[in-house]
Amino acid sequence: MNTYEPDPRRWKALAVSLAAGFMGLLDVSIVNTALPSIQKDLGASSGGIQWVVSGYALAFGLVLVSGGRLGDALGRRRMFLFALAAFVLTSAFAGAAPNETTLIIARLLQGFASGMMTPQNSGMIQDLFRGAERGRAFGMFGATVGISTAVGPVLGGVILAVFGDPEGWRWVFYVNVPIGILAFALALRWLPKPETPPRSLRGEIDFVGIMLLGVAVLGVLLPLIESEQGGLSSLWWLFLVAVVFGFAFVRWERSMVRRGRPPLLDTRLFTGTPGYATGAAVGALYFSGFTGMWLVFAIFFQQGLGYTPLQSGLAVTSFALGSAVSAAIAGRLVSKWGRKLTVTGLVMVIAGMVTVAVLAGQDPGAAAGWWFALPLLVAGVGGGMVISPNTTLTLECVPTSMAGVAGGALQTGQRIGTAIGTVVLASVFHAVLGANGGYPSALTAAMMCAAALTSSALLLAVIELRARRKRRSLTEREDAERAAADSQRG
Numbered sequence: 001m002n003t004y005e006p007d008p009r010r011w012k013a014l015a016v017s018l019a020a021g022f023m024g025l026l027d028v029s030i031v032n033t034a035l036p037s038i039q040k041d042l043g044a045s046s047g048g049i050q051w052v053v054s055g056y057a058l059a060f061g062l063v064l065v066s067g068g069r070l071g072d073a074l075g076r077r078r079m080f081l082f083a084l085a086a087f088v089l090t091s092a093f094a095g096a097a098p099n100e101t102t103l104i105i106a107r108l109l110q111g112f113a114s115g116m117m118t119p120q121n122s123g124m125i126q127d128l129f130r131g132a133e134r135g136r137a138f139g140m141f142g143a144t145v146g147i148s149t150a151v152g153p154v155l156g157g158v159i160l161a162v163f164g165d166p167e168g169w170r171w172v173f174y175v176n177v178p179i180g181i182l183a184f185a186l187a188l189r190w191l192p193k194p195e196t197p198p199r200s201l202r203g204e205i206d207f208v209g210i211m212l213l214g215v216a217v218l219g220v221l222l223p224l225i226e227s228e229q230g231g232l233s234s235l236w237w238l239f240l241v242a243v244v245f246g247f248a249f250v251r252w253e254r255s256m257v258r259r260g261r262p263p264l265l266d267t268r269l270f271t272g273t274p275g276y277a278t279g280a281a282v283g284a285l286y287f288s289g290f291t292g293m294w295l296v297f298a299i300f301f302q303q304g305l306g307y308t309p310l311q312s313g314l315a316v317t318s319f320a321l322g323s324a325v326s327a328a329i330a331g332r333l334v335s336k337w338g339r340k341l342t343v344t345g346l347v348m349v350i351a352g353m354v355t356v357a358v359l360a361g362q363d364p365g366a367a368a369g370w371w372f373a374l375p376l377l378v379a380g381v382g383g384g385m386v387i388s389p390n391t392t393l394t395l396e397c398v399p400t401s402m403a404g405v406a407g408g409a410l411q412t413g414q415r416i417g418t419a420i421g422t423v424v425l426a427s428v429f430h431a432v433l434g435a436n437g438g439y440p441s442a443l444t445a446a447m448m449c450a451a452a453l454t455s456s457a458l459l460l461a462v463i464e465l466r467a468r469r470k471r472r473s474l475t476e477r478e479d480a481e482r483a484a485a486d487s488q489r490g
Helices: 010-026 030-042 046-062 064-074 076-095 100-128 131-163 170-174 176-190 207-225 237-258 276-290 292-304 309-315 317-337 339-361 365-395 400-434 438-489
Strands: none
Touching (some): 010 076, 010 176, 030 046, 030 131, 030 170, 046 100, 046 207, 046 400, 064 076, 064 100, 064 400, 076 170, 076 176, 131 170, 131 309, 131 365, 276 292, 276 339, 276 365, 276 400, 309 365, 339 365
């Protein structure tokens, strides 16, 4: 029986892995601020410039599960170093891109590298930490996710302000290079080497499963990502393809388990792991409401009020600050309070969203950024109480041998939720705006929609809270009966 011995370098390993993960998650949103500069400098088309953003998000979401499984099979240290090196190289490639096509290719490759790197973070936390320390580690992970999602527009605006036009946008990508090289050097020193040799790639990797799941995820994400270019009307049939390939994937994975072969994603994670399926659904629904609002805010502030990109980013900074602080604190409390933290956090997020919707209806004009600061701070504090505790509780019963693929599946759901939420909120915003409702009314409608999506996550979190209480009560009863039986035999 293996006994757990804490690695003395575990906190250093966590710091370097989260720093690298921060870069990967940041690149989902930081580029948005630089799009006008990129289009002007490269003479890019509107469709091409959309793919600079959507290509990264698509590639990122496609490989999360596969990257997690590769980490489980080949070793997280090896996969992390490989993916980090690829991310640094592709960042330099993107920064040096001479034209639109090259930049899109670089962004696709950069997304693949980041998607391979991200699930190694949650997998390493599962490997290196136990008990209350694991909650603290996931708290830091949650803070990283929250900050990277919200602070991207601010950092993008700062970089453009420092380096200026027309080629300042290149430093949005170049900034990853020195940070990535430093992270790689520290990772070589601090990430623990695996105790067991890596397993055979051919024997451990389910290539058919990778293909089936890849097509299914592509069928969901591509129409959503291309929605602004008419993707929902022209690519709707891909949703049917996704259903067919998703069904085939589940059947194939079950057959792999029956034959004693290692599956890509063991479906027993969802059917036999307490709390995993519900926790993954809570994460996906929360991300659909939480991340979808950033595009709406950017349109409202920049097009509706004439804010600069930097001013627009700073207007929502209170959410990022609140999320960062509360995620770190919530990680320390999750072992004591459990799902109560998630439920409380979701209530605070909904309250903040509804308050912003009400204030927007009062048409505060150019002072909107100040009006929204406090409710966004409340929502951010609540958001920090959702991400890290939900990740900890969702993965707590997952075997460490499956930690990578479980984390990858969890984050794939979050990417799909992000894509759905962005489409829904942007569609509601533009529908109200197109009906001559004005920017304040459009923001009110979009934020109420975000609150509704988040409320569905709250409902599931309450259901899981009650289920956890029942499981705990049943366990305590079984322990009491076992103790009574032992005392009678004694």
